[in-house]
Amino acid sequence: MLFDELLIAIMKAVNRERTISSPFHLIKGKKSGQTIQDIGYYGLYPYFAVMPRLEKRFYDQVVEGLFARGLLQKNEDVIDLTDLALTSQTPKTQLDGWKYRGNEQLFLNRLSLIVQTFSHISQKVNVFDPVVNTEEIQLWVKAYLRKSNFRDRAATAAFKTQLMDSLEEAPVTERHKMILMQRLSGLGSSGLTWEQIAASHGMTPLDVQLFTVETLHAWMQIIEQNRYPLLSMLMEGVIQQSALTESAQRTEKLFARGFALHQIAELRQLKTSTIEDHFVELAMNDPYFDYSSFLSEELYQAIVAVSRKQQTKRLRDIKEKVPEASYFQIRLALAIR
Amino acid sequence: MELEKLLYSTYGFSSFRPGQREVIEEVLKGNNVIALLPTGMGKSMCYQLPAHLLPGSVLIVSPLLSLMQDQVAQLKKMGEKSVVAINSFLKPEDKEKIWSTLGNYRFIFISPEMLVQPFVKKQLQRISISLLVADEAHCISQWGFDFRPDYLRIAEIMPLLNYPQVLALTATATSKVTNEIKKYLNISNPFIYTHPMDRKNLVYDVKRFEDQKEKIGWLKKFVDHCEGPGIVYAGTRKKAEQLALDLTNSGLSASFYHGGMDHQDRIFVQQQFQNGELDWVCSTNAFGMGVHIPNIRHVIHFQLPTSVEGYVQEVGRAGRDGKAALATLLYAEGDEGLLESLVMDELPTVREIREVYANRTEPERLVEQGIVRETALRVIAYWQSRLPLEGTLLQIEELQKEKIKQAEKIRKLVTIDGCIRQYISECFDQHLLDKPENCCVNDGIDYSVFKKRVKKAVKVVPASWKDRLDALLPS
The missing domain is CATH 3.40.50.300 (P-loop containing nucleotide triphosphate hydrolases)
Structure with missing residues (x-):
């Protein structure tokens, strides 16, 4: 998936209902209430946090390009796609951002240092500058290598075989896999910068970055099946056990102990609106979420009915038709599965 | 013993x-x-x-x-x-x-x-x-x-x-x-x-041009003829990127480096340069620390550096192996303008100082909102805890004067007729005891000691991901 295809895919889902900067927050993985809720409302799970370090100026450039190519039309408030964009095909993607949450970077950092070490040691070079200089990763990789008897040439061969076989299975293009390999370093072959990789494929740096994430997500799906034990180990701590943000998890615990919304806000010294965001997040993730203390069954039905009939998830539009509901109640109702 | x-x-x-x-x-x-x-x-x-x-x-x-x-x-x-x-x-x-x-x-x-x-x-x-x-x-x-x-x-x-x-x-x-x-x-x-500042194996050259176009033309020709490795220092990130693109487009192995890049990319450029996979790096002054390459033959300043101290540190990255290395400073009519803006850029502005003093409680917010630069805040915060507003304004004015003085020293470096090596030593209050034969542009340079570029055989680039993996982990 190319970067502008990613934007169009997200924009299609939220067309005329969200602002032009909302896809940016989603791609960056912003953990705000709005972004997290939208993932549930609009089914944007694959795209969350796929590029945590995306810079606004680059995003803006691509958006400008969409206007220039007649895919977006001027609208002061919201994203407004043209028919050209709306009828375009959304390519299938291997992205699974909601699951990996940007942690593919952890996997890649470990992999980079392991490959670099094997590359040098197997060619009898014992001293080199590590390509990853975070202490945490270095210690992890050291422990990993010690377990695998890494000075033995057979260890390198075994690792390489599992890497090759598992990546082969990943359902992405050969180009995807090449781009990922270009990010790895070894003796005499340093990793390439995004600019260099982009130039070698006639793509943009953003495109090759997205390709890399897509490859990693696809590959990690294969590795998770545990048929490649030498790589499965690299997944340690990559997948978060809970789908919730950490802060929402804390709110969940207090709620389970019987605290009310305003009490939780007080205890945690957070704004009520923040805690409300957490409840919306809980509702989104937990099919058994008990909303009765926030929302009557009738009100819930009323909100859902309006949303369905008007084909909208814009809070303002719903509020007009169901004025007795608070914005929080509307958000909650829309999040409930 | x-x-x-x-x-x-x-x-x-x-x-x-x-x-x-x-x-x-x-x-x-x-x-x-x-x-x-x-x-x-x-x-x-x-x-x-x-x-x-x-x-x-x-x-x-x-x-x-x-x-x-x-x-x-x-x-x-x-x-x-x-x-x-x-x-x-x-x-x-x-x-x-x-x-x-x-x-x-x-x-x-x-x-x-x-x-x-x-x-x-x-x-x-x-x-x-x-x-x-x-x-x-x-x-x-x-x-x-x-x-x-x-x-x-x-x-x-x-x-x-x-x-x-x-x-x-x-x-x-x-x-x-x-x-x-x-x-x-x-x-x-x-x-x-x-230790004497002077490094005998560094040769100081200055090239003057009519305009920027002439300058870039010279640079392309020069790097095409000369054997690297070398660093081209540019005044801004944008310029560094542009120069790298210019050199790459003329078929040279070059890349850029600056503080705004992805962290991993910066490591890659350093390692490529270190491993000889890259001949030229076009960079801001962010490049150098942590680069341990003994055989850098050329340091070219595409724009005037902001101080003699900075200049000496940057050219000092060349020739650590003790062999001759050439430091070339490029100057075109009007470069002072950029120099001035770069010099001033390093200091907090009056507006920034006033903003910080007016928002004592949460100055970080000013950085977030883009009103005050982070580097400026660091300097202001230091003085804020010691001086009232007027005092800080004066202090910064003094610093400004000092910076201008430093910039003038650099300007002088490109205009003097005398020995550049001697001039630099004087800037550090040192006396030059003896000069090497190959000294500086004003004393005459023997360029023949710098090797002509030998066109290398084009490195075979892996065609598929499996080839690349084989290169990384040969069987």
Whole structure:
């Protein structure tokens, strides 16, 4: 998936209902209430946090390009796609951002240092500058290598075989896999910068970055099946056990102990609106979420009915038709599965 | 001879480089030392070796995170295991472990801002510190080209640690700066070792052009003819990127480097350059630290640097192998304009100072909102805690004048008729004793010692991901 295809895919889902900067927050993985809720409302799970370090100026450039190519039309408030964009095909993607949450970077950092070490040691070079200089990763990789008897040439061969076989299975293009390999370093072959990789494929740096994430997500799906034990180990701590943000998890615990919304806000010294965001997040993730203390069954039905009939998830539009509901109640109702 | 034996048995070097022995001997005698050693002369050995003879830990204050990381990596590469780096990026769980065993480390690296945290102070008081090293000590000087306000805080900790023995290291310092180092670190009668600034194997060249177009044309031709590796310093990130593109488009192996890049990309460029996969790096002044390449043949300044100190440090990255290297400064009509804006860019503006003083409680918000630059805030915050608004405004005005003076010195460098080598030495209050044959543009340069570019066979680029993997992990 190319970067502008990613934007169009997200924009299609939220067309005329969200602002032009909302896809940016989603791609960056912003953990705000709005972004997290939208993932549930609009089914944007694959795209969350796929590029945590995306810079606004680059995003803006691509958006400008969409206007220039007649895919977006001027609208002061919201994203407004043209028919050209709306009828375009959304390519299938291997992205699974909601699951990996940007942690593919952890996997890649470990992999980079392991490959670099094997590359040098197997060619009898014992001293080199590590390509990853975070202490945490270095210690992890050291422990990993010690377990695998890494000075033995057979260890390198075994690792390489599992890497090759598992990546082969990943359902992405050969180009995807090449781009990922270009990010790895070894003796005499340093990793390439995004600019260099982009130039070698006639793509943009953003495109090759997205390709890399897509490859990693696809590959990690294969590795998770545990048929490649030498790589499965690299997944340690990559997948978060809970789908919730950490802060929402804390709110969940207090709620389970019987605290009310305003009490939780007080205890945690957070704004009520923040805690409300957490409840919306809980509702989104937990099919058994008990909303009765926030929302009557009738009100819930009323909100859902309006949303369905008007084909909208814009809070303002719903509020007009169901004025007795608070914005929080509307958000909650829309999040409930 | 004992020291040489230790040097060999510990690090495998059979002899000291100039200055190292003198400094180490004084340190071992228990004297405070200020050592001025040019870049690439093995400054860190001056505390590394004593660390093996002193009873307590060596505490190294390092002003830049990237520098600290590099030094730690270098020490580990040399086989030192007892090394720890304390900076704000440490995780809580790691910190606990470090605190409980702090006294056992031979080398403790620390950033100035961590140094003054109450908890950290207490931990440092608990252990025995044999030597405090102020690395890049010129950063302590507000007149210097690289002032870091946090660095002055070393002074705050000195009494708490019972005035430990101090070793101040720097590559560039005028006598004014040396005096400030003495004053702020509170060291009386230090042994001062000054290595001549001048590097005999560096040849200084200046090229003047009518306009920018002519300049870029010359650069393309020059790098096409000359054997690298080399660095092209540009004034801005954008310019660095553009120059790299220009060189790449004319078929050269070049890339850019600046502080705004992805962290991993920066490491890749460094390693490609180090491994000889890349001949030219076009960069801002962010490139250099942590680059340990002995055979850099050319340093080209595409734009005027902002101070002679900065210039000397940058050209000093060339020719560390002792062989001839060429430093070329390019100048075109009108370059002063850019120089002025770069110089002023390094300082807080009057508007920024007023904003910070008006928002005492949450100055960080101003940075977030883009009203005040982060670098500016650091400087203002330092003065804010010491001076009222008017005082700070005056202070910055003074700094501005000083910066302009420094810029004028650079301007003079491109216009003088006399020997450039001599001029540079004078800027550092040093007398040039003798000149090499191949000296500078004004004394005549023999270009024949610099090799013509040999067109290398084009490296075979792997065609598929499996080929690339085979290159990384050959069977």
